[in-house]
Structures are given as C-alpha cells and as structure tokens.
Amino acid sequence: MPVRKILGFYCSGVSLGNTDKCDYRHYNLSIFLSTTRSHYFHSHPDRGAFFVTIEAELSPIREHMIREVKIQNYKSIESLDLELGRVNVLIGENGCGKTNILEAIALASAAYSDKLDNEFLVSRGIRVTEPQLMRSAFEKENIDKNINVEILDDTEHLKFTLKHDNELYSKWCLLDITNHENLSTNKEVQKPIKTTEIQKINSDVEEETLDVLQRFVMVIENNISPEKVHEVFQKAGMKINIRRIVKISSLLEDFLVFFPDNTSLRIFEEEEQIQPLGIHGEGLFKFLRFLDMKEDKTRFNEIKERLRLISWFKDFEIPKDLFETERKIYITDKYLDRDLKYFDQRSSNEGFLFTLFYLALFVGEETPKFFAIDNIDNALNPKLCWRVVEELIELAQKYDKQTILTTHNPAILDGLDLHDEEQRLFVVYRNKFGRTRARRIFPPKPIGQKKPIRLSEAFLRGYIGGMPKHF
Numbered sequence: 063m064p065v066r067k068i069l070g071f072y073c074s075g076v077s078l079g080n081t082d083k084c085d086y087r088h089y090n091l092s093i094f095l096s097t098t099r100s101h102y103f104h105s106h107p108d109r110g111a112f113f114v115t116i117e118a119e120l121s122p123i124r125e126h127m128i129r130e131v132k133i134q135n136y137k138s139i140e141s142l143d144l145e146l147g148r149v150n151v152l153i154g155e156n157g158c159g160k161t162n163i164l165e166a167i168a169l170a171s172a173a174y175s176d177k178l179d180n181e182f183l184v185s186r187g188i189r190v191t192e193p194q195l196m197r198s199a200f201e202k203e204n205i206d207k208n209i210n211v212e213i214l215d216d217t218e219h220l221k222f223t224l225k226h227d228n229e230l231y232s233k234w235c236l237l238d239i240t241n242h243e244n245l246s247t248n249k250e251v252q253k254p255i256k257t258t259e260i261q262k263i264n265s266d267v268e269e270e271t272l273d274v275l276q277r278f279v280m281v282i283e284n285n286i287s288p289e290k291v292h293e294v295f296q297k298a299g300m301k302i303n304i305r306r307i308v309k310i311s312s313l314l315e316d317f318l319v320f321f322p323d324n325t326s327l328r329i330f331e332e333e334e335q336i337q338p339l340g341i342h343g344e345g346l347f348k349f350l351r352f353l354d355m356k357e358d359k360t361r362f363n364e365i366k367e368r369l370r371l372i373s374w375f376k377d378f379e380i381p382k383d384l385f386e387t388e389r390k391i392y393i394t395d396k397y398l399d400r401d402l403k404y405f406d407q408r409s410s411n412e413g414f415l416f417t418l419f420y421l422a423l424f425v426g427e428e429t430p431k432f433f434a435i436d437n438i439d440n441a442l443n444p445k446l447c448w449r450v451v452e453e454l455i456e457l458a459q460k461y462d463k464q465t466i467l468t469t470h471n472p473a474i475l476d477g478l479d480l481h482d483e484e485q486r487l488f489v490v491y492r493n494k495f496g497r498t499r500a501r502r503i504f505p506p507k508p509i510g511q512k513k514p515i516r517l518s519e520a521f522l523r524g525y526i527g528g529m530p531k532h533f
Contacts, residue, residue, distance in 0.1 A: 127464045128313055128432055132212035136169070137162040138498040140198045145502070147486040149455050150466045151438075151474060152500070153521065154490035154528040159498030160468040163490070164319045164434040165189065167466075169234075170211040170222045171317035178224075178234040185335045187319025187436070193226040193234070200496060208237060218310050313464070316430035320423065321437060327415040328408055330389035338428050343419050347389040350422060354380050361425040368421055368457075371449050372414055379404075412441035417450055424457035424465075432464045439471035451477025455485060475517035480505040487517070489528040501527065 131144045138159040144150075152160045168186045172178055180190050190196075194205040209224045221240040226232065318336065322343035325331075333345025338352070353362040369375050376396035384390065392404035393414075407415060420438075423429050439447050451467075451474055458465060467474070478485050480503065487503040503526050506514035520526050 130214040133166040134210040136166040140497045148484035150486045152468045155530045158490045160490045173236040187341045313432040319434045365421045434466040438467040439469045444473035447473040448476045472518035472521040
C-alpha cells in the first residue's frame with residue numbers, strides 16, 4: 063500500500079525545508095497540487111518564496127539496472143558479452159578471467175569519472191600492470207590496440223574507448239564515449255547527465271504556480287537521486303508531467319570491486335580515497351557508527367538481525383564513550399558467561415567480520431548501487447556461504463542493489479534460485495585458445511521423478527563446467 067504523507071515545502075532557490083522528512087530515493091511520486099492559490103500558496107514576502115502544501119503518494123519503485131556488458135581487448139578477454147541480472151555469480155577455475163570481467167567494468171567507471179590515474183584505478187579494485195599487459199596479449203599487435211567496454215541498460219548504450227601509448231609514466235586516457243541513445247560519435251559531446259523534463263500540458267497555468275513548480279523540481283534535482291520520478295502533477299485545471307531521466311552514469315560512476323581484507327576489518331582501518339567503504343573494508347567502523355546515529359535505525363538494526371544467522375551471535379553495539387581515535391564494537395556471544403558481557407572485533411572470527419561488511423555494503427543507502435565482490439566465499443564456512451548469499455539476494459531486492467560476485471566455492475551456488483530471472487549464474491572458462499568465455503547456467507531439469515541435484519553437486523561432478531581439466 064502507498065504511504066501517504068502531507069509535505070510542506072519552503073521553495074527558495076535550491077534550498078528546501080520540509081515538515082515531514084522522507085526518503086524519496088526509492089519511491090515514485092504521485093503529487094497532487096491544487097490551483098486554488100488562496101488555499102495552497104501563501105506569499106511570504108520576508109522569505110521571498112511561497113509556502114506549498116503537497117499531498118504525495120509514495121510507492122516503492124524498482125530502479126533500473128545495467129542489463130548487458132560487452133568487453134573487448136582487456137587482459138584475458140578478447141571479446142565477451144554478458145547479460146546481467148540483479149545478483150550475478152561467476153564461478154570458474156583459477157585464472158579463467160572472472161576478476162578481469164569486474165576490472166573492465168571498473169575501468170569504464172573510472173573513465174566516466176575522469177579518474178584514470180593508477181592510484182584511482184587501484185582504489186577501484188583494478189590490478190594495474192604494464193599497459194601492454196592490460197590488453198589481450200594473445201597476438202603482439204594487440205598490445206597497441208584500444209580497450210572497449212560497452213554498458214547497456216533498457217534505454218541507453220554507452221561505449222568507452224580507452225587508449226594508452228605504452229610510454230613510461232603516461233596514463234590511460236578516454237579516447238571516446240559513444241552514446242548510442244543520442245547517436246553521439248565524438249569526444250566533444252557532453253557526458254550523459256541526470257536531467258528533469260517538465261512538460262506544460264495546460265497553457266493557462268499561472269506563471270507564479272509554474273515558478274513554484276520549477277523551484278520544487280530544482281530542489282528534487284539537487285537533493286534526491288531516484289532513477290525515475292514519473293507520475294504527474296495533476297489537479298483540476300492544472301496538469302504538469304515531471305519525469306526524471308536516468309542515465310547509466312548514475313549506476314556506473316560509483317562501481318567498485320570489493321575484496322575485503324581480514325586485517326582491514328579486524329583493526330577497523332579508516333577510509334581512504336573511497337567513501338563510505340573502501341575496497342578492502344576500510345571505513346566500516348565509521349559507517350556502522352553513522353548508521354547507528356541516524357534517527358531511523360532500520361538499516362542498522364537489519365544488519366544486527368541478519369547477523370543472527372551466525373549461531374553464536376547475540377548482539378553488537380558501538381560504545382558511546384570511545385575516544386576520538388578508538389574504533390571498536392562490543393560483540394555479545396550468547397554462550398559466554400554473563401559476567402563476560404562482550405568482546406570486540408579484534409577477537410572475533412573472520413567469518414563474522416566478512417559477513418558484517420557484506421551486510422553493511424548491501425543495506426547502506428550511501429554505498430554504490432552497482433558493485434562487485436571478488437571471492438565472496440572468502441573465510442566463510444560452506445553452509446554459511448549458502449545462507450549469506452540468500453540473505454544478500456533479499457537485501458539486493460529490498461534496497462535496490464545490483465552486484466556481481468565471483469567465487470571458487472560451489473556452496474555459494476546453492477543460495478541461488480535460477481528460476482528467478484534476477485539471479486544469474488555464469489561459468490567462466492578459457493577456451494582452447496586461452497580466451498575468456500562466460501556461459502550462463504539455467505535451472506537444471508529433473509530426470510523422470512527425481513529432483514534436480516543441487517547446483518554445488520552439479521558443479522563438483524563437472525556437469526556445468528568451470529572445473530580444471532588438465533589433471
């Protein structure tokens with residue numbers, strides 16, 4: 063059921079104060095305005111603005127996702143096309159190119175953000191090496207060729223062309239962004255940006271009313287980031303359509319490849335270039351405290367609740383009396399003596415710390431909408447792998463996240479429901495010429511009256527591929 067609120071706005075420039083705070087980012091807005099100016103619009107000369115009362119119906123929306131990735135000439139990938147869902151798992155033998163797929167997307171993200179210096183590439187999760195070897199060096203002539211990465215969604219198609227002259231101390235440069243939606247073919251075209259379109263349907267709307275709406279739209283543009291604000295401003299005598307145009311950039315620009323590190327998590331290493339969470343787990347303590355300090359603790363409490371899939375875990379809290387430089391949480395083990403109330407993260411096991419990080423990453427409103435985790439199974443018991451994936455899929459759907467996960471542990475696969483189009487499994491392998499390929503795996507079919515075997519068993523038996531063949 064839609065949530066109904068009465069919202070009051072002071073519209074002045076791009077600033078906004080509202081009487082009932084509301085998170086718009088995951089909602090469609092159907093807004094009803096009256097044109098009865100005497101009732102709804104009261105002049106405030108001292109503020110130089112209008113007071114607007116808006117009745118809004120808010121209902122959750124499913125923000126759109128990256129649908130397809132095409133990669134050419136990147137490391138072991140000569141040419142590869144991957145059609146994505148919401149949660150995507152890549153499995154295959156060591157060195158088959160799983161991480162190269164993630165890095166190629168991160169390279170496009172860095173190119174879009176104009177951050178192609180090596181330190182920025184490393185902070186996004188890219189293993190930077192000599193530029194010649196960043197290309198597909200299967201033939202010598204390839205080491206001078208450009209890298210191409212194409213990112214597609216339902217309405218837009220961006221192609222990034224990256225070049226490096228292979229000279230010492232030089233860097234990668236973005237040679238071209240081609241936007242096939244706009245048929246742009248040259249570098250001078252502006253990068254795609256988020257825009258708001260206003261269509262005036264009724265020509266006799268008062269100018270002052272339109273001015274208020276323009277200000278309101280300006281505020282929306284600067285203060286929220288929904289993928290779509292569609293529906294209508296409508297009331298008798300006035301019809302205004304507001305539509306937020308979403309660009310791939312809003313999903314791509316924050317893409318990171320996370321591979322958390324036990325040491326960074328155990329000492330709660332401070333964040334560096336990337337905020338709120340670094341690729342190795344930096345900034346986790348600060349982010350947890352940030353969630354805990356919010357008036358609405360829903361997300362913080364959700365982390366706690368889902369951590370209870372770990373059998374010994376009872377609770378954790380962030381002490382209120384910490385010194386400025388202290389970074390610790392108090393963790394309660396339900397089996398410990400009552401006089402030993404808690405221990406901190408330094409005494410915790412790796413599985414707990416990694417699971418805590420993953421939950422924070424998925425529930426966070428400030429974390430990327432589209433990201434990857436390399437070796438999601440790291441430090442997790444096989445059965446915990448299965449349960450963690452199930453939890454993360456639920457959170458991805460609830461908080462509108464899209465992710466690509468790599469793994470070597472077949473237990474991860476049992477957390478997937480391949481009958482759901484938003485959950486996808488790909489076996490990554492190298493063909494007889496050494497090129498990286500990816501094959502989507504569909505739900506197994508039963509044989510006669512027998513139930514299909516688990517995906518983990520199918521993998522271990524070699525039914526779906528991805529296993530070493532030379533021994």
